[in-house]
Amino acid sequence: MTFVHKSIAALLLVTAISSPAFAQTTVKYMTFSAAPDYLEELDATVAAFEAAHPDINVEVETAAYNDYFTKLQTVIAAGQAPDAFELNYENFVAFANRGVLADLDPLIAADTGFSTSIYNPTALAAFSQGGKQYGLVESFSNVVLFYNKDLFDKAGVAYPTADWTWTEELEAAQKLTDAANGVWGTLAPIQFWEFYKTIAQNGGSMFNADKTEVTLDSAANIETLQWMVDKVNKHHVTPTDAEMAGQTDGDLFKAGKVAMLRTGIWMFGDFLANANFNWDIALEPGKTNKAHHFFANGVAVSATSANQQAAYEWLKFLTSSKEAVEIRIGAAWELPAVSDPAYVQGYLDQPKPESREVVFQALDTAVTPPVINNWTQLTDIVGQELEAAKLGQKTPQQALTDAAAAVKNIL
Numbered sequence: 001m002t003f004v005h006k007s008i009a010a011l012l013l014v015t016a017i018s019s020p021a022f023a024q025t026t027v028k029y030m031t032f033s034a035a036p037d038y039l040e041e042l043d044a045t046v047a048a049f050e051a052a053h054p055d056i057n058v059e060v061e062t063a064a065y066n067d068y069f070t071k072l073q074t075v076i077a078a079g080q081a082p083d084a085f086e087l088n089y090e091n092f093v094a095f096a097n098r099g100v101l102a103d104l105d106p107l108i109a110a111d112t113g114f115s116t117s118i119y120n121p122t123a124l125a126a127f128s129q130g131g132k133q134y135g136l137v138e139s140f141s142n143v144v145l146f147y148n149k150d151l152f153d154k155a156g157v158a159y160p161t162a163d164w165t166w167t168e169e170l171e172a173a174q175k176l177t178d179a180a181n182g183v184w185g186t187l188a189p190i191q192f193w194e195f196y197k198t199i200a201q202n203g204g205s206m207f208n209a210d211k212t213e214v215t216l217d218s219a220a221n222i223e224t225l226q227w228m229v230d231k232v233n234k235h236h237v238t239p240t241d242a243e244m245a246g247q248t249d250g251d252l253f254k255a256g257k258v259a260m261l262r263t264g265i266w267m268f269g270d271f272l273a274n275a276n277f278n279w280d281i282a283l284e285p286g287k288t289n290k291a292h293h294f295f296a297n298g299v300a301v302s303a304t305s306a307n308q309q310a311a312y313e314w315l316k317f318l319t320s321s322k323e324a325v326e327i328r329i330g331a332a333w334e335l336p337a338v339s340d341p342a343y344v345q346g347y348l349d350q351p352k353p354e355s356r357e358v359v360f361q362a363l364d365t366a367v368t369p370p371v372i373n374n375w376t377q378l379t380d381i382v383g384q385e386l387e388a389a390k391l392g393q394k395t396p397q398q399a400l401t402d403a404a405a406a407v408k409n410i411l
């Protein structure tokens with residue numbers, strides 16, 4: 001009798017699981033940012049999602065960043081695209097232009113219990129193209145102004161404020177520089193990634209709005225590059241390459257040799273562990289505008305997926321749920337671009353740097369990389385001309401004139 005009862009119970013259980021009420025949709029998700037350091041956190045996020053959505057199963061595939069995009073392009077070309085996948089901003093632009101991403105606007109519009117106001121609007125807008133939302137912003141990092149409070153105190157200079165412009169920065173840097181003892185007032189690299197952000201601080205850009213014209217050699221951009229090289233060669237508040245003696249800008253900051261440094265928030269851990277002085281962060285000074293880097297990962301749904309609704313539900317949870325946000329912050333696994341301070345209070349409550357809210361304030365003036373199809377050629381061309389200007393081999397005007405001519409040929 002016992003055996004019969006157990007058999008009946010087992011039969012009922014199998015029947016219940018296989019009934020339509022218990023049918024599951026499998027979402028295949030491909031990602032690079034979790035591997036190899038955050039696989040446990042991703043598993044925990046998936047478990048939390050599946051607990052809240054018992055009708056959806058998430059099947060994760062990871063790949064290292066260096067291999068990821070080649071692998072993703074291969075499976076898409078073979079008609080085997082995952083339902084959802086991760087993209088950094090630079091690659092998002094290329095994928096959106098190729099038409100392989102689903103337009104999320106209909107799904108968002110039908111989702112009456114959800115508002116995209118949960119995201120920082122500037123960060124969310126980065127993953128739109130042609131007026132359509134092709135991705136949700138997953139995480140971000142940015143660059144802000146780090147400063148050595150002890151050096152400021154020693155020189156009797158007031159700390160940077162949000163009102164500072166390049167003028168105030170230079171004045172402070174001149175007071176803080178002690179070249180004889182290898183102490184420099186301010187430091188920012190002269191290279192492609194710093195340049196496109198810095199010209200935005202002066203109202204400049206590399207292209208017009210629809211990227212059909214090259215504006216590299218505009219008067220505002222020439223003025224900006226002049227400002228960048230003058231800090232090294234004229235005002236001498238920034239060290240030359242020779243004076244850096246092979247050290248990185250982060251090394252110099254940790255050694256107490258740089259009063260102000262433009263660098264990424266990914267340096268928090270290193271500086272907290274190895275900078276034995278008081279330091280904090282501030283918004284970067286600009287000339288006519290505020291502008292800050294925006295490096296981001298987003299997530300998208302495949303245009304060919306048969307499970308777009310389920311994939312959207314997973315991506316929404318991954319990018320905006322309190323559970324996912326807390327898991328991400330607890331592991332220091334990049335930062336979610338959410339707008340509700342309550343979601344990131346655990347991050348803001350950490351004692352150092354004191355002004356952590358600056359990280360999120362900088363999102364309001366975010367500048368995305370000027371991505372074009374010939375992206376690698378663009379970075380190489382501009383980088384070479386910036387190097388020539390930095391070394392005094394060309395004037396800023398000649399360097400940008402030459403860069404503009406070369407970029408026009410590849411646009």
